[in-house]
Amino acid sequence: MEQFGAPQHLIDEVKQDQVIEILPMNWSVVIWFNEVCDLMRYRHDGACLGFDLVQIQTESQMNQREFTKKEFNGLRTMSKAAARTINKVDA
Template sequence: MAKLGVTPPVAKEPEPFEFWDEHQSAVEWFIQVQDLMRYQYGAGIAICEGLDVLAVKADAEMSGREFEAEDYLKLRLIGNEVARLTNEKLNNRAS
């Protein structure tokens, strides 16, 4: 790229973040099921609907995951926030 006179952008280091130990199991669970987010696509639009709860349930049953109801509520909260942030990005891109 330098030979073409193009300077590549400098990648910024991601900001570190902390989470409380009591949220660790929900965060780890989300990392494992993040590919189970649902999307709707239309003419020039995409919307993230959040986690596919039935797919998460099936995944938990088939993998033998043991969890507390509180972990599930935290997982839903994480999924909702990820969907909200994703939709903000999608809407900003479409504008």
């Protein structure tokens, strides 16, 4: 980063350890999100639209993944949050 001229305060921020606490009841959704995070949809202008739910359904069938309605809703919530973050939307 230094070679590309990044300011020192940004370099220091990136190097900091970040701790994220995950409640045990959410662990399966976080693992699932991590496994399918490449199935996001994007508009032609690069804006993230969240998960492609048809691909999520296909992935689940192909991998014989079983999930509850609560887990599916949790995955959708994470998808929306990820899209807002990718699109830099404060909502």
